[in-house]
Structures are given as C-alpha cells and as structure tokens.
Amino acid sequence: MLGETKRDRVAERRAATRREILDAAWAQAREVGIANITLRDIAREVGMQPPSLYSHFDSKNAVYDAMYAEAWAEYEAHALAQLDDVPAHPRAAIHRAGRVFFDFAVADLARHQLMNQRTIPGFEPTAEAYAPAVRVLDHGIAFLASQGVTERADFDIWISLIGGLIDQQLANDPGGDRFSRLLERAIDMFADAVGMPPLPQKHPTRRKAGTPR
Known part of the structure; x- marks a missing residue:
C-alpha cells in the first residue's frame, strides 16, 4: 500500500539480539559482580559463539x-x-x-x-x-x-x-x-x-469529650 513503511527485519533482528546480550550482561553482573562479567559467559548465555558477539559489541x-x-x-x-x-x-x-x-x-x-x-x-x-x-x-x-x-x-x-x-x-x-x-x-x-524553613507543625486532633483514650 502507498505510504506504508517497509520493515527492516535485519535491523529488528540485530536490535533484538543486542537486547538479549544486554539482558544477559545485567543478569551476569547481578550474579558475579559488575566488574566480573565476561563476553564468553554472555555469549554462552545467549547461545552464540564469542566471535559472533563482537559483531554487536566490539569489546567488553x-x-x-x-x-x-x-x-x-x-x-x-x-x-x-x-x-x-x-x-x-x-x-x-x-x-x-x-x-x-x-x-x-x-x-x-x-x-x-x-x-x-x-x-x-x-x-x-x-x-x-x-x-x-x-x-x-x-x-x-x-x-x-x-x-x-x-x-x-x-x-x-x-x-x-x-x-x-x-x-x-x-x-x-x-x-x-x-x-x-x-x-x-x-x-x-x-x-x-542551608537555611530551609521547617515543615509546618501538625497539631494533634482535639479529642471529643466522652471518647475513650
């Protein structure tokens, strides 16, 4: 149809893979510490060989x-x-x-x-x-x-x-x-x-006569 935007399926797949890699990196960081993540473990988590990961991220x-x-x-x-x-x-x-x-x-x-x-x-x-x-x-x-x-x-x-x-x-x-x-x-x-004014004091509600304490 005229005016319809053509989907870039290659770009969509790359974006999805990139998202999967980042999700795996965050999961690994939370498990072993942010400084201890490795590209090898991330690649294994997303089911790819480490060299393939470099086509999405050229370094850790x-x-x-x-x-x-x-x-x-x-x-x-x-x-x-x-x-x-x-x-x-x-x-x-x-x-x-x-x-x-x-x-x-x-x-x-x-x-x-x-x-x-x-x-x-x-x-x-x-x-x-x-x-x-x-x-x-x-x-x-x-x-x-x-x-x-x-x-x-x-x-x-x-x-x-x-x-x-x-x-x-x-x-x-x-x-x-x-x-x-x-x-x-x-x-x-x-x-x-820094000299900010205090919050207004909240006055306690007056108890009605005859109500239990």
Whole structure:
C-alpha cells in the first residue's frame, strides 16, 4: 500500500539480539559482580559463539557503555515520572527527591556501582552514554536551585550525603533498612544547614469529650 513503511527485519533482528546480550550482561553482573562479567559467559548465555558477539559489541567496555547509558536513561525516566509533581514546601520537595534516588540506587547493587562508582578499571563512558547522566545532574542542580539551594558546594554536599547513605546501606545492610531509616534525618540536617524553613507543625486532633483514650 502507498505510504506504508517497509520493515527492516535485519535491523529488528540485530536490535533484538543486542537486547538479549544486554539482558544477559545485567543478569551476569547481578550474579558475579559488575566488574566480573565476561563476553564468553554472555555469549554462552545467549547461545552464540564469542566471535559472533563482537559483531554487536566490539569489546567488553562497549557492553559496559551500553549498560551505563541504559541505567542512567532508566533513572532519568523514573525521576521525571516520580518528581513531576513534588510538594510545594522546599523541605518536603527535597525529601521526595532524595528518597527517589536512594530507593532506585539500593534496588540494584550492580547498576548502582556502574552508574555511580569507578568499579571497573579502565572504563570511561563515551560522551553519548554519559549524556543521560549529564542531563540528570543538570536537572538536579536546577531542582535544588528551585528550592533555594543555589551554591554548587551545597549541591556537592547533597549528592555526597545521599550517595554515602546508599553506599552504607548496600555495604552493611543489603536488603534491610538500617540506613534507609536515617535518610529523612540526614536530609533534615542538610535542610537546616542551608537555611530551609521547617515543615509546618501538625497539631494533634482535639479529642471529643466522652471518647475513650
């Protein structure tokens, strides 16, 4: 039919194979650690010979690069959805933002290490893969500025504070909530330090006469 787009089945098959390779790489990273994945094991998992895998990724760092881009793009989409409608009060707003990043990070150790730590010797993301991380960073700076936090040093303290609690949670209480429970307190300490107004006090509901205690 006129106007109908012709499907590129070769490109579709390559995209599907690439997706399968990345899924296998993530599965392996979660099993043996992000720095310990091998192209041989990934190829075996997807049912191909290692030389065939090189037609999709020319090195292990190329696999890491695609994983890095994917992880930050996933967080970018997640954050945009979760922070589309933040509370009006600045302190409540940064509580929401801190919780969104904290929970995303602690949900997946391998992903967090790739995104936020220099765990893999010799790996540096390409500019293309790094682009989602830059957008997230810029959005974070703009977000804190919109809440009255405009000093870059304060932003650096903010990301160090949240990142430190994430690292402690993953290292010392994986699957638990020891450091997760400290997040609100830590954010309030930061908010106090940068001069954010406190949240309005909630007054207890007055008990009606005659109702039991």
